[in-house]
Every structure is written in structure tokens, then in C-alpha cells.
Amino acid sequence: MSQIMSILMLLTGFVILWCVGFPFTHFAFSKADKRLSNDGIHALSLFSGYALIICIELLLVPLDIPVKFTAWPLLIGALIVCVIYIRKNKETIAYPSKQFLFYALIILVISGFSFVIIGAQFFKGFAWWDTLYYASHAEFLKNLPFSSLDSKVFDLPYLGSSYHYFHGTHRIGRGVFQAFIASVYFVDGSSTLGFMNVLGVLLVYLGVVYALDGFPLSTRRKYFIAFAATVVPNVVITQMEGFIPIGLFTAFTVVLVRLFMDVLVQKQISTAILGGILGVSFFTTLLDGTYVVLGMIILSALILLFTKEFNKVYLLNIGVILLTIVIFVFPYREQFSIELGGSVTRSSLNFIYSFANSSLGLNWIFWGRTLTGSYVPDKLFLVMTFLSICFFIASYVGVFFTMYKGHRREGFTMLALCLMPFVFLSMKEGNEALDLRYSYFKVLTFAVPLIVVGLMNFFYIVLDWIKEISVNELDTFYKGMYQVTHRILFGLVLLLIVAFSISSIERVSLPLRVDWMKNRGISDRASNLIRFNDAQAQAFYTQLMRLEDENILLVGANDDLGLWWSTYYGRNNSLYTLTNSVFKTYIKDFPEVDMDSIPDDVVIMVTPDNKEKAIVPAQKQDSLALSVKTSYNNEQHLYVKNDAVMNLDELELLVYSKQEVSETVSFDIDVLENESVTLNVQGRTYVITQPERLSVRVDLLKGAQKIPFNFNGASLVEISNVSVGATDD
Numbered sequence: 222m223s224q225i226m227s228i229l230m231l232l233t234g235f236v237i238l239w240c241v242g243f244p245f246t247h248f249a250f251s252k253a254d255k256r257l258s259n260d261g262i263h264a265l266s267l268f269s270g271y272a273l274i275i276c277i278e279l280l281l282v283p284l285d286i287p288v289k290f291t292a293w294p295l296l297i298g299a300l301i302v303c304v305i306y307i308r309k310n311k312e313t314i315a316y317p318s319k320q321f322l323f324y325a326l327i328i329l330v331i332s333g334f335s336f337v338i339i340g341a342q343f344f345k346g347f348a349w350w351d352t353l354y355y356a357s358h359a360e361f362l363k364n365l366p367f368s369s370l371d372s373k374v375f376d377l378p379y380l381g382s383s384y385h386y387f388h389g390t391h392r393i394g395r396g397v398f399q400a401f402i403a404s405v406y407f408v409d410g411s412s413t414l415g416f417m418n419v420l421g422v423l424l425v426y427l428g429v430v431y432a433l434d435g436f437p438l439s440t441r442r443k444y445f446i447a448f449a450a451t452v453v454p455n456v457v458i459t460q461m462e463g464f465i466p467i468g469l470f471t472a473f474t475v476v477l478v479r480l481f482m483d484v485l486v487q488k489q490i491s492t493a494i495l496g497g498i499l500g501v502s503f504f505t506t507l508l509d510g511t512y513v514v515l516g517m518i519i520l521s522a523l524i525l526l527f528t529k530e531f532n533k534v535y536l537l538n539i540g541v542i543l544l545t546i547v548i549f550v551f552p553y554r555e556q557f558s559i560e561l562g563g564s565v566t567r568s569s570l571n572f573i574y575s576f577a578n579s580s581l582g583l584n585w586i587f588w589g590r591t592l593t594g595s596y597v598p599d600k601l602f603l604v605m606t607f608l609s610i611c612f613f614i615a616s617y618v619g620v621f622f623t624m625y626k627g628h629r630r631e632g633f634t635m636l637a638l639c640l641m642p643f644v645f646l647s648m649k650e651g652n653e654a655l656d657l658r659y660s661y662f663k664v665l666t667f668a669v670p671l672i673v674v675g676l677m678n679f680f681y682i683v684l685d686w687i688k689e690i691s692v693n694e695l696d697t698f699y700k701g702m703y704q705v706t707h708r709i710l711f712g713l714v715l716l717l718i719v720a721f722s723i724s725s726i727e728r729v730s731l732p733l734r735v736d737w738m739k740n741r742g743i744s745d746r747a748s749n750l751i752r753f754n755d756a757q758a759q760a761f762y763t764q765l766m767r768l769e770d771e772n773i774l775l776v777g778a779n780d781d782l783g784l785w786w787s788t789y790y791g792r793n794n795s796l797y798t799l800t801n802s803v804f805k806t807y808i809k810d811f812p813e814v815d816m817d818s819i820p821d822d823v824v825i826m827v828t829p830d831n832k833e834k835a836i837v838p839a840q841k842q843d844s845l846a847l848s849v850k851t852s853y854n855n856e857q858h859l860y861v862k863n864d865a866v867m868n869l870d871e872l873e874l875l876v877y878s879k880q881e882v883s884e885t886v887s888f889d890i891d892v893l894e895n896e897s898v899t900l901n902v903q904g905r906t907y908v909i910t911q912p913e914r915l916s917v918r919v920d921l922l923k924g925a926q927k928i929p930f931n932f933n934g935a936s937l938v939e940i941s942n943v944s945v946g947a948t949d950d
Contacts, residue, residue, distance in 0.1 A: 223340025223412075230341060230406060230416045231333050235267060235423065237405065241299040242270025244306035249492040250483075251313055257483070261434035263317040264427040268476060269495060271398060271424075272502035273299075276549050278397035279505065283552040285366035288397060292404030320440060324448045325426060331722060332422040332457060335729050336415035341408060343759050344415035345463060346732065348749035350782060352414055352463035354382040354391075357789055359399035359410030361389065374808060378788040378796055381807035390556035392466050394505025399465075411789065418460040421468030425670050426451040428475030432631065433674070446677040449718050450475075450670035454589030457725040459666055461732075466507040467666060473503045474513065474638055474667040479631045481521035485538045486529075493538040497545025505550070508560055513641070513667070518542065520637060524630050570659040577662035578646060583609035586669055589724050616672040619679030639668045639675065680714050749782060758783065758829035765790045765826065772820045773797065774877060776835070776846045777828035778859050784828045797823060799848050799875035799925070800859055816925035819877055827861070834862045836943050844879040845921075849943060866941045872930040878921040887916040888943040898938055901931040914942075 243266040250257045250265075257265065274295065281291050307314060336344045345352045357379045365373060367389060374384040383389045389396075395417075402413045429447035436443065450456075459468045476499075484496035500518070504511040522535055550557060576582050584602075587609045620639050624632030642665035645657040684707060691703035735754045752758060765773075765787060771794045777784030788796055797819050798804070804811040825846045827835050837845050849860040851869040859875075860867060874886065891912040892898045900907040902917050909915065919928055932938050 223342040224337060226341040226406065226408060226412065227333075227337045227339075227344070227415060230402070230413075231329060231337070231419065234402065234416055234420070237296065237299075238267045238270035238274075239263070240270070240303040241273050241296075242266040242268065244303050245269055245273065245491070245495060247306070247310070247314065249487075249489060249495045251310075252489070257431075258434050259315045260317050260321045261431050263321065264430040264434075265476070267424065267427055268431075268472075268499060268502075271420075272495075272498045274401050275394045275398050275502045275505060276498050278401060279394065279501070279549050279552070282362060282367045282393075282397055285368050287365055288363045288400035289404040292401045295401070296405055318440070320444045321430065324444050325423065328423055328426050328448070328451050329419065331452060331726055332460060332729060333415070333419045334726075335732050336419060339415075339732055339754070341412040341415055343754070343762070344732070345411075345750065345753055346414070346418055346461040347463060348753035348782070349463050350785075351465070352411075353782070353785055353789065354386065355395070355399065355417070355463070355465055356409075356411035356414060357381075358383045358386075358389065358391075358396045359403055359413060360789070360792075361410075362393075362396050363400035363403050363410060375811065377792055378804055379785075379792045381785075381788075381804060385807040387556045387560050390553045391560065392506060392508065393553065394502050395466050395469065395507075398506075414463065414465070417465045418463065418468065421465060421472060422451060422456060422460050424469065424472035425456055425475060428472040429670055429674060432475050432478040432635075432671075434479075436631070442681060445718075446674055449677050449721065450673040452718070452722045452725050453587065453669060453673045454721060454724045454728060455586040455666060455669045458585075458589050458728055461728055467663060470503065470507040470510050470513075471667050471670060473506070473510065475670050477503075477513065477517045478635050478638065478671065481518050481542075482525060482630055482634070484542070485521060485525055485535050486532075487538065488534055490541060493541035494545055496538070497542040498549075500542060501546050501549045505553075508557065509663075510667075511561060517634065517638075520634060524633060528630055567659055568655070568657055571656060574659050574662035577658035577665075580606050580610055582662060582665075583613050586665070586672070587612055587721070589728050612676055613672070615679040616675040618675070619677070619682065620671065620675030622682055623675065623678055635671050635674070639671050642668060677714075680710070684710060684714075752783065752830050753786070755829065757832070761826075761829040761832070762786065762790045765794075768824070769793045771795070772823040774799075774819060774823045774825045774846055775828060776825065776837075776842075776848060776861055777831055778848075778861050781828055781830055781861075783830035787826070787828050791826075799846060799877060800850060816875075816877070816927070819925050821879075821924075823877070825877070825879075831861045834864055836861060836863050837945050841945070845882075845884075845945070846877040847945060848875045849873075850875055860943070863942060863944050865943070866939065867943075868937065868939050869932075870938075872932070872940070874919065874928040874930070875925075876919075876921055876928060877925045878923060881923045882921050883918060884921060885916045885918055885946050886943065887914060887946065888940045889913075890915050891939045893937050897934055899933045901933070903928065 243263070246266040246269045247262055250262055277295055278288055278291065282288065361370065361380055361383050370380060370384055370389050374380045383391075386392075399410060399413050399417055402416060403410050406412075426447050429450045430443070433443050433446065438446070456468075456471065459471065480499065481496060484492050487493065500514050504514050518539065522539060525535060571577075574582070576585065584606050588605050617639065620632070620636050623635060642661050645655075645661035645664065648655045648657060687703055687707045687710065691700050691707060732750050732754050735750065768791065773791055773794050774797045775784060775787050775791070776799070777787065798814060799816065801811050801814040825843060827837075827842050827846075832839070832842070835842060836849065837847050847861075849865075849867065850873045851858050851860065851867050852871040853868050854870075858867070889912070890898075890909055892909060897908060897910040900909065900915075900917070903920060905918065907915060907917065917930075
């Protein structure tokens with residue numbers, strides 16, 4: 222059923238977007254002074270559909286109307302409008318070209334096959350933490366009134382991330398759209414993650430088709446360039462990592478090459494309104510992009526000012542665009558201003574792209590590889606890195622020449638967007654350069670499709686130059702040599718695009734090869750998917766989803782992604798944990814857990830990432846839950862695995878037992894050299910003078926209790942390999 226839903230989403234989801242967006246787009250541009258081609262209108266229609274859905278829902282959500290109540294009326298209304306509009310304007314409407322549809326279909330297959338095979342319910346790409354927020358945020362907007370977040374978050378822990386990130390407004394455009402899709406297909410927010418990822422990739426292709434509309438390129442070249450710019454591994458990897466807003470904004474960046482120049486010159490107010498609506502959808506999907514959107518409005522106006530006779534229509538259209546943006550953003554102004562007022566550089570996230578400002582960052586763009594965790598031979602890696610550097614240089618040469626070989630205005634904005642990432646490499650504080658590699662690489666990711674457009678343009682310039690020489694060459698030998706060179710270079714370009722496609726397909730397939738990854742010992746950026754796509758993990762979440770109105774005690778560590786997904790999949794139940802440190806990850810003022818409130822009929826469930834290595838053996842996990850809470854250097858940590866190494870100042874067992882019983886807790890203990898330590902547990906004393914495996918008897922009451930382990934005499938104690946077993950007495 223989950224696989225069928227994936228197929229249904231891919232077959233109909235994009236048609237829904239087109240139906241919503243096509244009438245407005247065609248009306249805005251078909252009678253405009255500067256016409257778009259038929260394919261250009263179809264390409265922009267999906268962006269318009271995305272934007273219109275977002276803007277309508279952005280007005281309704283603050284009225285405390287959950288998206289599930291408005292999605293179908295909105296869709297039915299849009300379908301009726303689309304049918305009426307097509308009937309009235311059928312003489313001026315044409316189908317998209319076969320090449321347009323052909324390449325779109327290939328891109329859907331490349332980016333969507335693992336989504337179909339795994340199924341909508343459990344597809345998470347590489348299963349980064351980001352996907353948890355996007356799933357839970359969409360589920361919240363779909364089902365609950367917007368103003369209820371503050372009161373509901375303590376009863377529904379899965380709302381923690383939505384509460385934490387600017388009280389539900391963080392990237393809310395993406396959230397309401399995702400909630401719309403979930404409502405239309407009657408699925409939960411998590412089941413839309415795969416569709417959103419594929420949508421981001423397809424929109425990149427459509428964005429390039431729109432951006433190149435009217436360029437002096439043959440139809441074959443235009444679509445081949447658009448295809449190449451979409452299958453470059455960096456685009457697909459952004460999809461697989463689950464960075465949904467970044468993937469979508471990459472497509473928006475491509476559209477910005479010409480969008481506002483197209484809009485500003487029109488005399489129809491509808492075109493300016495459409496430009497404003499698109500702008501709203503862009504930066505409510507990724508608020509960091511606000512500066513990019515506003516910057517492109519200003520840059521587009523300046524370019525038109527210097528390349529055409531000044532026209533008061535420009536100012537009117539700018540006013541309409543800005544007014545449209547203000548109208549839709551006004552209900553969220555307070556939280557947006559707080560978020561924009563904070564740091565948008567986010568240097569604390571530099572670890573994500575630690576390789577960004579090195580040659581490996583370029584390798585990541587073109588091949589989807591870094592040396593860390595790679596399974597590509599080192600010598601081949603050196604060749605790939607060298608080619609990446611050459612491609613990067615050639616790309617900017619190609620973008621520069623676009624201003625002369627194509628449209629100068631669009632070529633200039635393209636060059637500006639491609640140079641935008643380097644602003645972050647040049648920023649300084651005083652005389653010291655700032656380390657902004659995360660911001661640099663994120664913005665570079667936005668520009669990657671345009672960089673590939675430049676690369677392909679460079680190749681075509683060289684090919685055309687060689688062909689022109691061969692045509693004018695009179696000497697038969699040299700003429701033949703140039704013709705052979707032309708064929709070889711063209712073949713190498715084709716081979717490059719095939720290599721891009723194969724690399725992208727390989728990365729998309731990783732969620733299907735969990736066992737292979739385990740056997741190869743691969744631990745790279747896709748490490749989370751090894752845990753999440755495990756068959757046992759999915760069985761656990763399926764079991765959790767089937768439970769309803771049950772009392773469930775979840776056992777997991779506070780940094781355990783599996784625990785947080787458990788709060789999501791178990792959201793229809795009353796959830797308990799042994800400590801509030803779990804929920805304090807997102808909710809700093811979460812109240813202390815009242816362990817005495819855990820009911821007798823609670824079902825104990827150990828989260829999948831901890832189950833096999835849990836401190837409590839499998840045969841006792843139905844009746845006994847135990848976590849180790851430690852304090853070290855004024856930081857608290859929670860452990861549930863038996864292979865954890867704990868440096869500690871204090872230790873406390875958090876226990877819930879369904880019966881009165883005595884157990885032994887065994888662990889390896891080590892203290893600093895020449896020191897001894899005394900351990901007191903429930904009145905029993907143990908003296909440790911050297912590393913040993915210690916077994917400590919604990920008497921467990923029925924219900925919940927905390928058992929302190931009091932260490933005295935050593936400045937540092939380290940324990941590991943904790944396990945629980947029955948005593949003989």
C-alpha cells in the first residue's frame with residue numbers, strides 16, 4: 222500500500238500543481254508584452270501552483286483552520302477554475318513539447334525510484350534530523366489549530382521541534398504545502414517527505430527550462446542543458462539528505478535569473494501579483510532566502526533601468542510585488558522578524574559541510590563524494606577532484622560568455638547568482654576572516670544548476686568553435702582532424718552527463734542497500750539511513766502506529782533519533798519516558814517527569830536503535846525499563862545501550878519495573894591510576910582499587926524509582942559495558 226501511494230503521488234501530485242498554477246500563469250503571460258514560450262509557461266505553472274497553495278493556506282492557518290479542512294475545497298475549486306479556463310482559451314493553449322515531457326519523466330525515474338520501492342510511509346532519504354521537523358511540522362499544521370501549539374506541546378512531544386523553531390513559523394511555506402499534500406492524499410506528514418524531495422529535483426529542471434526560455438539555443442540543446450543541470454549529483458544529494466527547503470530554493474534561485482525582469486516590464490497587474498506570490502512562497506520556504514529574493518528584485522529593476530527607457534510601470538509593479546508580499550507575510554511578522562534578526566550565517570553548522578572550502582567541496586558538487594567514508598579508490602578520487610576543479614573554472618567562463626552568446630540581462634543575473642556564494646568567503650571581522658563554510662556551501666548549492674548551465678555552455682562554445690573551423694578549413698587533413706575532435710569532445714560531454722546520472726542514481730539507491738553498506742563498513746553522511754531503513758526498525762514503527770490510546774513507556778537516549786521518531790509514530794498514544802532530558806532537547810522549560818504518574822498498564826518499548834544493545838536483555842524488556850543517567854562536567858547524559866562508555870561524576874539508575882525483584886547491574890569500572898573509589902548503593906558498599914568488572918545488587922520496587930550510585934574518593938570514574946541480570950539470592 223505504501224508503494225502504491227508513492228506511485229500515486231508521483232503520477233498525480235505534479236498534475237495537481239499544474240492545474241492550480243496553469244490558469245494564473247497563462248493568463249499573466251500569454252497576453253503580456255514579452256511572451257513566454259509554450260513550454261516556458263508550462264514550466265512556470267508548477268512554481269505558480271506551489272506558490273498559490275502556500276499563499277492561500279498562509280492566510281487560513283492563522284485563523285486556526287487546520288489544513289486538512291481546506292485542502293480538498295481548495296483543490297476542487299482549482300480544478301474547476303482550470304477546466305473552465307482551458308475551455309475558454311483552448312485556441313491559445315498548446316500541449317508541452319515531447320522533449321519537455323521526455324526529460325521530465327527521466328528525472329522523475331532517477332530521483333524517485335527509491336521512494337517508490339521503499340514506499341511513502343518510511344522513505345526518509347538519508348534520515349537526517351531535519352526530516353523529523355519537516356514531518357512533524359506538516360502533521361501539526363494539517364491537524365491542529367495554529368494557536369494550540371504552546372498548549373499542546375507538553376501533551377504531544379512530537380510537536381517539540383515545531384515549538385522550538387520559532388513557534389511553528391520556521392519555513393512555514395514548506396510546512397503548509399506539505400500539509401496540503403498530506404491532506405489531499407489522506408496520509409500523515411512523514412509520508413510526504415519523498416514526494417517533497419522529488420518535487421525539489423523536478424522543479425530544478427523546470428526552473429532551467431524557464432530560465433533558458435528565449436535563449437539562442439536549439440530545442441535539443443536547451444533540454445539537454447536542463448537535464449544535465451538537474452542530474453548533477455549535488456542536486457540529488459540535497460534531495461536525499463532531506464534538506465527540503467534547500468532543494469526547493471535551489472530551483473527558486475534558477476527561476477530568479479529572469480522572473481522579476483519578466484514581471485516588471487509587464488503592464489498587467491496580474492503578472493506583478495503573480496511575481497509577489499512567487500516571492501512569498503520562495504522565502505517562506507526558506508526564510509534565509511529573503512535577502513536573495515529582495516536582492517533580485519532590486520537587481521532586476523536596476524538592469525531594466527540601464528538597458529531600457531525608464532518606465533513608471535516598473536515602479537508600479539515593484540509596489541504591487543512588495544504589497545503582495547506584505548499582505549501574506551503580515552500574520553507572521555513577529556516571528557519572521559525575530560528569525561531574520563538572528564544570525565543567518567549559522568557558523569555552528571559548519572560541521573555539516575566541513576569540506577566546503579576545499580577542493581573536496583567541488584568533488585561533492587560534481588560527483589557526490591568526499592574522501593571521508595568514501596568507497597572510491599584514492600587514485601580515481603584524485604582524477605575526479607582534478608576534473609571537478611577544471612569543471613568549476615570552465616563553468617564560470619561559460620556563465621560569463623552567456624552574457625554575450627545569450628541574453629545579456631539574464632546572463633548578468635546568472636553571473637551574479639553564481640558569484641553570490643563567494644561573499645561568505647570574503648567576510649571578515651576586523652582583520653580576521655570568518656569561518657562561514659556552511660553558509661558558503663549552502664548558497665553554492667543554490668547556484669549549482671546555474672554553474673552546470675555555464676559548464677554546458679562552455680562545452681557548446683568550444684564545440685561550435687571547432688565546428689566553425691572545420692567548415693572553413695580547406696585542407697582535407699585538418700578538416701577531418703577537426704571533425705574527429707568535434708565528435709570526440711561531443712562524446713565526452715555525453716559521457717560526462719551519463720557519469721553524473723550514474724552517480725546520482727547510486728546515491729538515490731543507498732536507502733535500498735542498507736545491508737550492503739553495513740558489510741562494506743561505510744559510515745558517511747548517509748549513516749542515519751542504516752538505522753532508520755533497517756527492517757526491524759520499520760517493524761517497530763509499524764507496531765507503534767497501530768497502537769492507539771495506549772500508555773507507552775519509551776526507552777531511549779535524549780540524542781536518539783529513533784526515540785524522537787517514536788514520539789512521532791506513537792503520537793496517538795499517551796507517551797512516557799524515565800526522564801525529561803529527552804524532551805528538553807527541544808523544549809527547555811519542559812516540566813520534570815513525574816515517574817509516579819506512569820500507569821501500571823504501561824507498554825514498555827525500547828527504541829529500535831537501542832533494542833539489540835539495550836542494558837536490559839531482550840527477555841526482560843517487556844517488564845523492566847532501565848536507563849543510566851550520569852553527570853559529568855555539569856552536563857547530564859542518558860544512556861540505554863550496554864556498549865556506552867561513561868565518564869561521570871554522578872550516576873543514577875532510572876528504573877520502571879512491573880514487579881518487585883532483585884537484579885544485578887554489572888559493568889566494567891576504571892578509576893585514575895593510584896586512586897581508589899568507594900561505591901554506595903542502597904546501603905551496600907563496594908571498594909574499587911583497580912579496573913574490574915563489578916556486579917552490584919539492586920532491589921527494585923514495583924513501579925518507578927531512582928537508585929543513586931554514590932562514588933567517593935576518585936576524581937574521575939569511567940564505566941562501560943553495563944548489563945542487567947538476575948541474582949541468585
